[in-house]
Amino acid sequence: MEVKMTGIKKSFDSNSVLRGVDFDIRAGEVHALMGENGAGKSTLMNILTGLHKADAGEIVIDGKQQLFANPKEAEDYGVSFIHQEMNTWPEMTVLENLFIGKEIKNKIGLIQTKKMKELANQTFSDLGVQLDLDKDVKDLSVGQQQMIEIAKSLMTNAQVIIMDEPTAALTEREIDVLFKTIHTLTEKNVSIIYISHRMEEIFKISDRITVMRDGVSIDTTMTKETTNDGVVRKMVGRDLEDYYPTKHSKIGEVAFEAKGLTQKDRFKDITFNVKSGEIVGFSGLMGAGRTEIMRSIFGMDPLDEGEMILEGKKLTIKNPSAAIKEGIGFLTENRKEEGLVLDYSLRDNISLPSIDGFSKYGIIDTKAESDFSTMLMKRLNVKAVDEFDPASSLSGGNQQKVVLAKWIGIGSKVLILDEPTRGVDVGAKREIYQLMNELADRGVAIIMVSSDLPEILGVSDRVIVVHEGNIAGELSKQEATEEKIMKFATGGY
Incomplete structure (x- = not known):
């Protein structure tokens, strides 16, 4: 699936969030979308998936102009969004969260729990994760809840997966497993839009990088043709010295x-x-x-x-x-x-x-x-x-x-x-x-x-x-x- 967004604009009341953004995704690539907080990255993806409607611009998917009415319609079409903030139901079990609104049923409408558990366990196995499917989500760590969100997306057979800060709450081992999963998906021609502030991840996993600043797309380049400092400079509009500022405080009692x-x-x-x-x-x-x-x-x-x-x-x-x-x-x-x-x-x-x-x-x-x-x-x-x-x-x-x-x-x-x-x-x-x-x-x-x-x-x-x-x-x-x-x-x- 190939996606092309051109001239996207969006305002919320008097706040102009997107002021003309161009962004595209090719089949089977990992395209990093970067920018400071408030640059408009999540808003752009919410427009792609039908959560918000653009004020101007167009979206073309596989050569055809496309406008999704809501995220469910986008997901059914093959575009899935793993949000930075978890979209889970704390009082429900892991299994219920995975299949809410997507329960597997037999011909007479009875829920087939055994088949659902088999699919869930296989998906978690592919991610290298072990979770008790009968455990309430409220009893899980933030990292475990994040893996549920990733698993839900993988189970939709999506052709484009948007990952917004997917590793923010994951351990190093979980991150390694996620990257292996991403590699497997791209080999199957699945495209990944990867939003992250972790530079080392961007240069490890992405093929191209688009930088946004103040609601505008500043530049798109091949990852191998740019540097950490170059990306930071485009994001903030200046050189960023001393990433970890020197601490001079006197330590007391x-x-x-x-x-x-x-x-x-x-x-x-x-x-x-x-x-x-x-x-x-x-x-x-x-x-x-x-x-x-x-x-x-x-x-x-x-x-x-x-x-x-x-x-x-x-x-x-x-x-x-x-x-x-x-x-x-x-x-x-x-x-x-x-x-x-x-x-x-x-x-x-x-x-x-x-x-x-x-x-x-x-x-x-x-x-x-x-x-x-x-x-x-x-x-x-x-x-x-x-x-x-x-x-x-x-x-x-x-x-x-x-x-x-x-x-x-x-x-x-x-x-x-x-x-x-x-x-x-x-x-x-x-x-x-x-x-x-x-x-x-x-x-x-x-x-x-x-x-x-x-x-x-x-x-x-x-x-x-x-x-x-x-x-x-x-x-x-x-x-x-x-x-x-x-x-x-x-x-x-």
Whole structure:
């Protein structure tokens, strides 16, 4: 299948998102679509699959002008979209999610569960993944949920598959399996539109690269004919120096201590500390327990044993409200369900944890609240029309900035960042790293959970590696290498 999009334009109210985009996909190729958050990549793909209607331009598939009424029609035609934000039903099982609306039935309409399980198991087997088909999706990790989305797309026999940040929540092993699957698909003439901010993946997997900036397609080139710096320059419109900005903060005394933290069947005897002005990176494979540890520190999940000490004071944290009052902030891995109220305005989302500071006698000072949220939006370069835009209207990376803004706003003493740059473009990543350094300069103790090893090495002052719910090792910045981290992460104590 060959697709050609020409002169695509799209506005939402006064916000012009696409201002003339040309993009094409050839049969059997991997075409990377790149650009900063808010450049219009997802909007362009939503137009291709019928979720949005273009204001101008045309779409031609195999020489015929085509306009899909909705994503289901596009999928039936052979164009499938694996979205960055998971489209799963948490209360339903893995099997139910895979076949919702596509159940296999016999001649009299009875659902053939056995055949569905056989197809599901075969698809997961091809992906090198083992999942309990009867398990509720809400009990799975983000990475496992992502593999469900990929499996759903593979089961449609699509001829064009759009992958929006498909590896953001996957382990290195899962990424390798995905790349092998992509290679197998392209050999069968299936085309892949690959959206990612991970440069190393783009140069490893793609045949061509199209760069978008501010709603316009800037350039399309063969991957082998360009460079990392060349792509970044086209994305941001300038050279990007010092990808990981130098950190100059002075590391002080121990600010936060965890002693013997234990949660049955998830993690055991977790003991570590983080000092003021220090960034401690938590590394490990998906499912190792890193996120579960952080959730318990923040009071989202209960601890069975252990104690926490902040600036010499023993803490009793039973819920997130208590953690916030003590000066602990937590940017969660799942921004859509836990980090944002999507229907609320950007102002309300940013000011929510700090709302008591804008209230007097039960009346909110809306001007002070607006000034506060606007200042943080400008500081983090959030791309939006104004503070009253709903959080749901932003791109994934800009949503991530809003979540970060609200925790900066409360003046956290300890800030936990779980996958802080997941789905964030190269320019915005550097802004977040710079902001982390500035917070460290102010004495904030930062704990960063990341599955991106270059990020762990580039940002952390110290690295703690978790393996199967235990701390497997600790490395100073000078000692840390990808090889040493992976040795600990895979159980090589």
